[in-house]
Amino acid sequence: MIRVSILGTGNVAKHLFATFMKIEDVKVVQIIGRNKIALKIFGNSVDTLSDFSKISDADIFIIAVKDDAIAAVSEYLRNKKGLIAHTSGSVSMDVLSGQRRHGVFYPLQTFTDDRKVAKNSVPYCLEAHDETDLDLLKNLAGKLSDKVYEVNSEQRKVLHLAAVFVNNFTNHLYHIGKEICDEKGLPFAILQPLIQETLDKTKQLTPYQAQTGPARRGDSETISKHLEELKKSGFGEVYGVLSKSIGKLYGKDTNGQHH
Amino acid sequence: MIRVSILGTGNVAKHLFATFMKIEDVKVVQIIGRNKIALKIFGNSVDTLSDFSKISDADIFIIAVKDDAIAAVSEYLRNKKGLIAHTSGSVSMDVLSGQRRHGVFYPLQTFTDDRKVAKNSVPYCLEAHDETDLDLLKNLAGKLSDKVYEVNSEQRKVLHLAAVFVNNFTNHLYHIGKEICDEKGLPFAILQPLIQETLDKTKQLTPYQAQTGPARRGDSETISKHLEELKKSGFGEVYGVLSKSIGKLYGKDTNGQHH
Ligand SMILES: NC(=O)c1ccc[n+]([C@@H]2O[C@H](COP(=O)([O-])OP(=O)(O)OC[C@H]3O[C@@H](n4cnc5c(N)ncnc54)[C@H](OP(=O)(O)O)[C@@H]3O)[C@@H](O)[C@H]2O)c1
Ligand SMILES: NC(=O)c1ccc[n+]([C@@H]2O[C@H](COP(=O)([O-])OP(=O)(O)OC[C@H]3O[C@@H](n4cnc5c(N)ncnc54)[C@H](OP(=O)(O)O)[C@@H]3O)[C@@H](O)[C@H]2O)c1
Numbered sequence: 001m002i003r004v005s006i007l008g009t010g011n012v013a014k015h016l017f018a019t020f021m022k023i024e025d026v027k028v029v030q031i032i033g034r035n036k037i038a039l040k041i042f043g044n045s046v047d048t049l050s051d052f053s054k055i056s057d058a059d060i061f062i063i064a065v066k067d068d069a070i071a072a073v074s075e076y077l078r079n080k081k082g083l084i085a086h087t088s089g090s091v092s093m094d095v096l097s098g099q100r101r102h103g104v105f106y107p108l109q110t111f112t113d114d115r116k117v118a119k120n121s122v123p124y125c126l127e128a129h130d131e132t133d134l135d136l137l138k139n140l141a142g143k144l145s146d147k148v149y150e151v152n153s154e155q156r157k158v159l160h161l162a163a164v165f166v167n168n169f170t171n172h173l174y175h176i177g178k179e180i181c182d183e184k185g186l187p188f189a190i191l192q193p194l195i196q197e198t199l200d201k202t203k204q205l206t207p208y209q210a211q212t213g214p215a216r217r218g219d220s221e222t223i224s225k226h227l228e229e230l231k232k233s234g235f236g237e238v239y240g241v242l243s244k245s246i247g248k249l250y251g252k253d254t255n256g257q258h259h
Numbered sequence: 260m261i262r263v264s265i266l267g268t269g270n271v272a273k274h275l276f277a278t279f280m281k282i283e284d285v286k287v288v289q290i291i292g293r294n295k296i297a298l299k300i301f302g303n304s305v306d307t308l309s310d311f312s313k314i315s316d317a318d319i320f321i322i323a324v325k326d327d328a329i330a331a332v333s334e335y336l337r338n339k340k341g342l343i344a345h346t347s348g349s350v351s352m353d354v355l356s357g358q359r360r361h362g363v364f365y366p367l368q369t370f371t372d373d374r375k376v377a378k379n380s381v382p383y384c385l386e387a388h389d390e391t392d393l394d395l396l397k398n399l400a401g402k403l404s405d406k407v408y409e410v411n412s413e414q415r416k417v418l419h420l421a422a423v424f425v426n427n428f429t430n431h432l433y434h435i436g437k438e439i440c441d442e443k444g445l446p447f448a449i450l451q452p453l454i455q456e457t458l459d460k461t462k463q464l465t466p467y468q469a470q471t472g473p474a475r476r477g478d479s480e481t482i483s484k485h486l487e488e489l490k491k492s493g494f495g496e497v498y499g500v501l502s503k504s505i506g507k508l509y510g511k512d513t514n515g516q517h518h
Contacts, residue, residue: 114463117456149445158443159439159449161485162436163450165432165497166433166450166453166457168472168501171470174424174425174457175466184418190367193367195426197368199454202451203451207431211427213427215427234504237503238428242428245493
């Protein structure tokens with residue numbers, strides 16, 4: 001049995017709580033948060049607490065608060081015996097180095113309100129100051145997911161950057177695709193199978209191998225036409241820079257300059 | 260029973276052939292191609308032909324050759340009674356206007372050798388000069404997929420452009436994500452669940468609503484750090500331009516300038 005407490009009441013806290021509750025040999029001791037209304041969402045099946053001076057001990061304290069509040073919140077755990085781990089992709093483990101036992105429990109996924117994320121679609125990236133604490137985090141994560149990785153602070157920072165490309169920027173490209181469809185009265189759903197196949201291909205081929213399109217072919221005539229079509233939209237610069245980046249990768253000299 | 264012939268022996272021809280063969284009330288009359296070795300791949304279950312002057316009649320001729328060969332190839336069908344349709348996203352229907360019955364049968368999907376694309380993951384975008392011919396194409400496409408759209412040449416051109424964003428450019432972002440992982444010895448698979456969730460979210464939220472990340476928040480400190488980390492990689496410009504585009508969309512003034 002692992003006894004876990006969560007500090008914070010946001011998206012990550014909610015996801016972790018819901019996941020822990022489904023696992024027999026994990027017990028959630030307390031949810032601690034400054035936001036009393038948010039605490040109510042956790043219901044009566046768990047002890048909720050807004051007074052940070054009354055925190056009980058636990059095997060693991062998971063700090064799932066805003067990045068820049070992690071250090072301050074960890075101070076309330078100074079006399080605890082349990083392991084203290086934050087959930088941030090971009091904050092170094094060292095922010096907790098004032099605590100004897102500390103580590104990182106980073107779920108590499110995007111959580112938003114109103115969307116449940118399936119159990120096995122969350123990779124956990126773990127780090128700890130001590131070997132035995134790392135084992136404890138591995139033990140916990142292993143109950144939640146079969147995707148458990150040991151990732152140091154330097155790697156985690158870089159993963160977070162990679163996530164900006166494959167999550168934030170990809171989503172923006174979806175937005176642009178949708179805008180282009182909307183303008184001509186086409187449903188965005190028409191692109192969904194293509195989007196799915198783009199992703200599925202990378203399970204069989206590397207993205208480098210899977211690349212297609214005018215920029216890869218060095219088809220500057222099509223690129224020019226597209227840039228012309230995009231003039232009013234404001235998305236020409238995105239098109240130009242990405243085409244240029246692809247062209248460079250495959251040694252093509254296209255006119256994908258943004259203008 | 261719809262009698263179909265295919266001109267061309269490439270990726271689209273192969274996909275369509277494999278799909279037609281599975282459908283009882285579609286008969287493939289001939290596969291016509293200039294490439295005799297490629298014709299062999301279609302096996303003995305269908306009549307293959309490399310002499311374009313000996314084409315039999317059919318209900319529908321599907322021209323699945325390179326964009327700039329469509330017009331020339333269609334000339335061989337001048338005296339046929341059947342409907343002539345090309346499969347290109349970017350070529351106007353008018354390229355076939357010399358033929359009495361003509362239209363477009365555009366599968367909005369990415370086909371490459373060695374990858375089977377599932378039946379219902381191909382939307383068909385249809386256009387025809389005559390109403391009855393459009394019905395014939397709808398009838399055929401309806402046997403292959405439940406995603407059948409009527410799309411005119413102007414809309415199709417724009418769809419093709421949207422596809423560049425959601426397919427070609429997204430794939431390039433996957434490539435960048437993989438490069439960033441590779442450099443730190445992290446497996447690209449670690450990002451797969453996040454990539455899948457990015458896509459799945461857009462089935463519930465619009466990409467506009469689903470957007471997260473430093474550029475959306477206007478978190479210029481993180482953006483600066485990321486640009487610094489990317490300096491050596493050559494991907495800073497892509498990061499900068501996409502961050503700027505997101506920032507503009509949400510009215511944030513970040514320092515996401517590329518440099
Ligand atoms: N969302 C994701 O997709 C995701 C994924 C992986 C990792 N993470 C990381 O997980 C952590 C939490 O993220 P989240 O998305 O769950 O954030 P969130 O939904 O914005 O929730 C933040 C929580 O932090 C609390 N908080 C903020 N400042 C505080 C302070 N000074 N003292 C006490 N509590 C404070 C907030 O309380 P109030 O409601 O009172 O403001 C709220 O409960 C962050 O480190 C984040 O980087 C997030
Ligand atoms: N691949 C896709 O993802 C995709 C998706 C939707 C639509 N399309 C469209 O479908 C069509 C075919 O694309 P594809 O990917 O199947 O192309 P592909 O794999 O490159 O095959 C092209 C075919 O065209 C033939 N061809 C080229 N020039 C010719 C000529 N002058 N006379 C006769 N045959 C000629 C080629 O024969 P050789 O082998 O002898 O060169 C080959 O059989 C294009 O209009 C394309 O835009 C493609």
